[in-house]
Amino acid sequence: MTPVPAGARRLHDNRWTVPVAALLREPGARRQVRISGPFAGLSVTGSRVSETDEVELDAVLESVHGGILVSGTVRAPWAGECRRCLELAGGLLEAEVRELCVAGGDAETTYGLQGDELDLLPIVHDACILALPLAPLCREGCLGLCPECGANRNVERCSCGTVPVPRWAPLAVLEGGASQGGRGRRDPAPPSSGVPSG
Ligand SMILES: [Zn+2]
Numbered sequence: 750m751t752p753v754p755a756g757a758r759r760l761h762d763n764r765w766t767v768p769v770a771a772l773l774r775e776p777g778a779r780r781q782v783r784i785s786g787p788f789a790g791l792s793v794t795g796s797r798v799s800e801t802d803e804v805e806l807d808a809v810l811e812s813v814h815g816g817i818l819v820s821g822t823v824r825a826p827w828a829g830e831c832r833r834c835l836e837l838a839g840g841l842l843e844a845e846v847r848e849l850c851v852a853g854g855d856a857e858t859t860y861g862l863q864g865d866e867l868d869l870l871p872i873v874h875d876a877c878i879l880a881l882p883l884a885p886l887c888r889e890g891c892l893g894l895c896p897e898c899g900a901n902r903n904v905e906r907c908s909c910g911t912v913p914v915p916r917w918a919p920l921a922v923l924e925g926g927a928s929q930g931g932r933g934r935r936d937p938a939p940p941s942s943g944v945p946s947g
């Protein structure tokens with residue numbers, strides 16, 4: 750479990766904390782919770798969840814032997830930088846959670862339980878951190894930047910690497926054949942039509 754950054758609570762009031770005294774008294778009992786709100790500190794190399802967006806937890810709390818089992822889904826919009834074209838990338842992260850919360854349990858494998866209160870914030874935090882993409886793509890099949898001229902190949906076509914510079918047609922390339930997909934042999938240019946060019 751990653752420690753929740755100190756600043757993370759600033760935004761959160763107590764909305765992620767739920768009273769569970771009644772649940773704890775009745776093993777086997779379940780309770781549905783749906784909580785959403787802004788969340789701070791959700792950032793990894795490559796992507797983040799904005800503090801102005803809403804993170805949502807939809808979960809069932811189940812009273813199990815001495816603790817609460819939290820099962821459900823965390824959803825949040827994320828944004829980042831495409832690893833290929835460096836433009837904005839984004840999407841909706843969705844993470845399944847299934848975590849046991851017990852008082853005084855092993856911090857490596859369980860989350861805590863504070864008396865009759867269950868703080869769901871660390872669970873939501875960890876689920877988002879694990880689900881955020883480290884090297885996002887703006888879309889499947891992003892063409893990325895041209896390694897030679899830096900053009901964004903999703904929005905413009907450059908001629909780097911697309912023109913094989915055939916030995917038999919160097920002039921066609923020099924004359925701008927590339928802009929017309931000049932990969933192959935070009936017909937000889939028509940004779941000047943005689944239209945004055947200026
Ligand atoms: Zn991209």
Ligand SMILES: [Zn+2]
Binds near residue numbers: 895896899900908909
């Ligand atoms: Zn290029």
